[in-house]
Amino acid sequence: MAITTRPIVPEETQLFREAIFAGFGEDPDEEMLSSSWFEDLIPLDRTVAAFDGELIVGTLGAFPFEVTVPGGAGVPMAGTTIVAVAATHRRRGVLTSMMRDHLEDCRRRREPLVGLWASESLIYGRYGFGVATENNAIEIDQTRISIEGEAGSVRRVTTEEAIELFPAIYDLERPRRPGMLSRPELWWKHQFDDPKADRGGFSSLRCVLHETTGVPDGYAIYRQKSNWDSGFPDGKILIREVLAPSATAHTGLWRFLTTIDLFPRVEYWNLPVDDPLTWKVPDHRRIKRKRWDALYLRILDVVQALEVRTYAADGIVRFTVDDPSFPDEGGTFELAVVDGVGSCRRINTATTDFSLGAADLASLYLGGGEALSLARAGRIVGTEEPIVLFGRMLRGDAAPWCEEVF
DSSP: OOEEEEOOOGGGHHHHHHHHHHHTTOOOOHHHHHOOHHHHHSOGGGEEEEEETTEEEEEEEEEEEEEEOTTSOEEEEEEEEEEEEOGGGTTSSHHHHHHHHHHHHHHHTTOOEEEEEOSSTTSGGGGTOEEOOEEEEEEEEGGGOOOOSOOOEEEEEOHHHHHHHHHHHHHHHGGGSTTOBOOOHHHHHHHTOOOGGGSTTOOSOEEEEEEETTEEEEEEEEEEEOOOTTSSOOOEEEEEEEEOSSHHHHHHHHHHHTOOTTOOEEEEEEEETTOGGGGGSSOGGGEEEEEEEOEEEEESOHHHHHHSSBOSSOEEEEEEEEOSSOGGGOEEEEEEEETTEEEEEEOOOSOOSEEEEHHHHHHHHTSOSOHHHHHHTTSEEEOHHHHHHHHHHHOOSSOOOOOOOO
16 A cells, blocks of 8 residues: 555544654653643644554654744744654655655745754755754763852742743843744743653753842753762763853853762763853863764755855855755855845856755854865865855854754
């Protein structure tokens, strides 16, 4: 029987949820199955289900996000999520069919950007996605470091207080950091969902607020797990999120997180690559770092995407974008930047400065990639001088960072 794909209808919601868990090899408990996050955050017309008869064998959905781009604008981005194919139906084109439907739907909605976090990094390049942000996973032995600098005060807050106070702090930082996502009210509600199955033996979520002269200006969300196997306290702090728009909040929160008695080990999987933490400790080597790919981006409208962001250098470049998935979205373009403002148009010429793939343009878009590095890897082909200029134009003030796995 042929595989068919379409959005689900309300009566299929529970079957779809069960197919998501099955696709990821999970056995959900009643708490996970009864959560309303799916109904609250993913509109049914943003789902794609693959059917083999009446059986759902593939799932895909999209959150209607806005993502910050250089310059601070929030740009519509479909947050691709819950992408799974039943083990019995892999290598049969199910993912390609769902992705084609999804990207076509995004084009109809005139969303210039599509984003995702890749469970397997090799999968999504064929669909035009490139690595647009990276992060550092860190491990700290708090017995061997101290955090230097001025700080305010830190206090524990309840989940209810966090839902009330944290969004304003988040929204202060979001325009400053390319890659950060919009968080509507319902998203904040589910930010603190805390099923036991997700804790991995750690505590429930802890929330702390930093204040400078009584003004809230930073927060942290974390879990903790005690360990006395050695006869000595060897507990671990597992950080979920730290957001500190001010220098004092950054110092205060990290000093707090690295001085909790009985918990000498601190881990955080999603530190921005330009975070100043390592410069606030006497010995950089006491913070172990591992760099990971994070948000993958796909550009569906080159002209719109390049005109909504700002630029770090003026100039004119002409380039060709190869887009095998949607050839009509590729083509030859001219980007002209004056006083940091870009104007992009399609042009009809056989002579360009360089050419690159859709995934490579996506990797550069938020300002974190290096055009010259891509050229030296053979992924951008052309004349070095305009490639270097293009890289300078695209660079942002802050390294792109996506705080949310979705």
